[in-house]
Amino acid sequence: MEKALSRRREDYKVLCGTCPDEQCRAKLFFPAYDKSIECTSCGQRHEKSTLQNIAEVTNPSVALHNILKNILLGNVKPKKGPDNVKVLGLSNYVCKLVSPILTRYGMCKKTGKAQLLTELGQPPVFDCGKILGDRAFVIDEENLSITGYGRDKSGSLKYLSGTLDVIKDVNDGEERLVAIHADGDGHCLVHAVSRALVGRELFWHALRVNLMNHFTENLDKYKDLFKDFVDRDEWNDIIQECHPEFCPRDGEPLGLRNIHVFGLANVLRRPIILLDSIEGMQSSGDYSAVFLPGLIKPEECKSKDGTLNKPICIAWSSVGRNHYISLVGIKGKPPPKLPRYMIQKTWGMPSTLLDKYIELDEYGHCIVGGDKCLSDKYLRHLVSAMEEVYFEKHGVHQQLVADVHQFMYKTSGMKHYLTEYLCLKKDEN
Structure with missing residues (x-):
């Protein structure tokens, strides 16, 4: 009886600890029996063992005050959804909010302040291919459980399980390629691509503007290349669908499609691999394919070190095939590889061009993404600079x-x- 009472007293102690997110560091109060704790500041949920500086709150008044505060806030304050959870100081919502500014502004290397791209001696619109063509995001394994940032929770865990198991076998039985979250707000393709490039949905706007300009400038080439598949009067709609503020008419499907994935591969000057379930990839439909930057010369699809820009990988999250997500590598592990038979089906271009745009290893495997990553510190500075412009523009x-x-x-x-x-x-x- 005495042991049971003692155990009960232990469970109902109030503890405090520090949020482990290095840009948050909020002080958290929680009952000792809680196994995981949601940070009241950044919104992430952490296992108790990952909190720092855990200690018992011995002052009863402080303990009662903070527990009551948590209860009251829990009843009034809405839970942070995927777009509001902060990871290393940034949320999806804020990244999406400043994205239009990044299309026309850059950060001065000397001052760290935002300036119009033209003032920095660059073209008026951010060149996604030139700046991001060889970049890739790899996720920290400890962040895979974070809602809205880590593993996708829209259904892909089950839907893509067979595909990911095959990829795992090719990668020495180790999980090296993971499906991560992309917001489903009508911009999921460019969100998925932006996350595959830098880990954040920062460049959705620039990708759309680049894509629209690319189609406009190369319209004659596209009309000739796809004359047997796309009616000439469809191209105006295809271009309009790229616009960041495009709203489909009633009854029309929302979102970008394969022709836009092909266009993005050319914008980025690197292949984009679209994966699906095993059944989808084995079907006769074009649910999965390799989109080559076939309108760009191979020698113009190389990074500064002279190697071809490595493919990025996206996938459908469910059998409805109405939501794109990113597939990325894991920090600290070897870059993920795909077997040759998964990348044989090219879209819009002859399969004979595959070897001209994708480097394969001695086993015929294709490396996804690579390891040229933009640092979290740089991205925070970039967002901070754009926030100042946002304030100047909108007050x-x-x-x-x-x-x-x-x-x-x-x-x-x-x-x-x-x-x-x-x-x-x-x-x-």
């Missing part, structure tokens, strides 16, 4: 916009709370 800080998005436009939480509060005030009067 409001982007974090306030993000907070309004979280608190006012969620189906629960503060929106519901404010409605009830205003009703009570009306009744009082």
